[in-house]
Amino acid sequence: AQSVTQPDIHITVSEGASLELRCNYSYGATPYLFWYVQSPGQGLQLLLKYFSGDTLVQGIKGFEAEFKRSQSSFNLRKPSVHWSDAAEYFCAVRGAAGNKLTFGGGTRVLVKP
Amino acid sequence: DAGVTQSPTHLIKTRGQQVTLRCSPKSGHDTVSWYQQALGQGPQFIFQYYEEEERQRGNFPDRFSGHQFPNYSSELNVNALLLGDSALYLCASSLASTGELFFGEGSRLTVL
Numbered sequence: 001a002q003s004v005t006q007p008d009i010h011i012t013v014s015e016g017a018s019l020e021l022r023c024n025y026s027y028g029a030t031p032y033l034f035w036y037v038q039s040p041g042q043g044l045q046l047l048l049k050y051f052s053g054d055t056l057v058q059g060i061k062g063f064e065a066e067f068k069r070s071q072s073s074f075n076l077r078k079p080s081v082h083w084s085d086a087a088e089y090f091c092a093v094r095g096a097a098g099n100k101l102t103f104g105g106g107t108r109v110l111v112k113p
Numbered sequence: 114d115a116g117v118t119q120s121p122t123h124l125i126k127t128r129g130q131q132v133t134l135r136c137s138p139k140s141g142h143d144t145v146s147w148y149q150q151a152l153g154q155g156p157q158f159i160f161q162y163y164e165e166e167e168r169q170r171g172n173f174p175d176r177f178s179g180h181q182f183p184n185y186s187s188e189l190n191v192n193a194l195l196l197g198d199s200a201l202y203l204c205a206s207s208l209a210s211t212g213e214l215f216f217g218e219g220s221r222l223t224v225l
Contacts, residue, residue, distance in 0.1 A: 004155075032212075036216075041218075042218055042219075043117075043203060043216040043217050043218040043219050044156070044203065044205075044216040045216070046213070046214075046215075049213070090155050090156070092155075094212070099144060099146060099161060099169075099207055099209075099212045099214060100146070100158045100161065100169050100171070101146075101148075101156075101158065101214065102158070103155030103156050103157070104155050105154055105155050106153075106154070106155050
């Protein structure tokens with residue numbers, strides 16, 4: 001069975017500082033990996049995805065993520081955080097066949113001025 | 114181009130009642146998936162519809178049922194509501210060929 005763990009429930013970061021959100025997955029074959037962002041009361045917006053190829057993927061809003069197969073990780077990073085990045089971030093995994101996504105529990109990011 | 118639209122946005126029901134939530138997929142999409150997101154948790158997969166049939170189902174009881182119409186829109190029905198059914202219900206649409214999901218803003222259900 002596939003699963004996703006996001007070890008950090010909350011992260012507080014100062015505006016302009018760098019941000020890294022951790023994601024570990026469990027999946028028996030080659031995973032398809034995703035990061036979504038959810039603002040309060042909103043649906044989910046796709047930040048980036050990894051299917052294959054270059055293990056460093058670029059997304060929207062200045063985010064990037066690195067796939068490390070040896071560590072079963074897909075960590076999300078941003079070099080300089082803006083106040084508008086305050087939101088909840090979800091990592092998700094699915095297999096090559098089918099569209100079912102398995103989500104982690106999420107990491108809530110608070111941005112200090 | 115409208116994205117995924119869901120209705121209603123908020124609703125309140127009492128235990129034992131039944132509820133129907135509606136979803137219109139993004140233009141051109143043929144597959145609809147439903148997720149339940151309890152407060153403070155990640156979304157959990159309920160089921161997926163393609164060609165008007167349920168193709169995949171998550172670990173949810175039979176009280177949760179759905180339907181997809183010829184125009185690809187979908188409904189989620191929940192019978193005999195429990196307090197634990199209170200959640201944000203998210204609809205996502207996709208093309209069967211690509212699998213990339215686009216989410217609506219959800220329907221927030223409160224069961225009293």
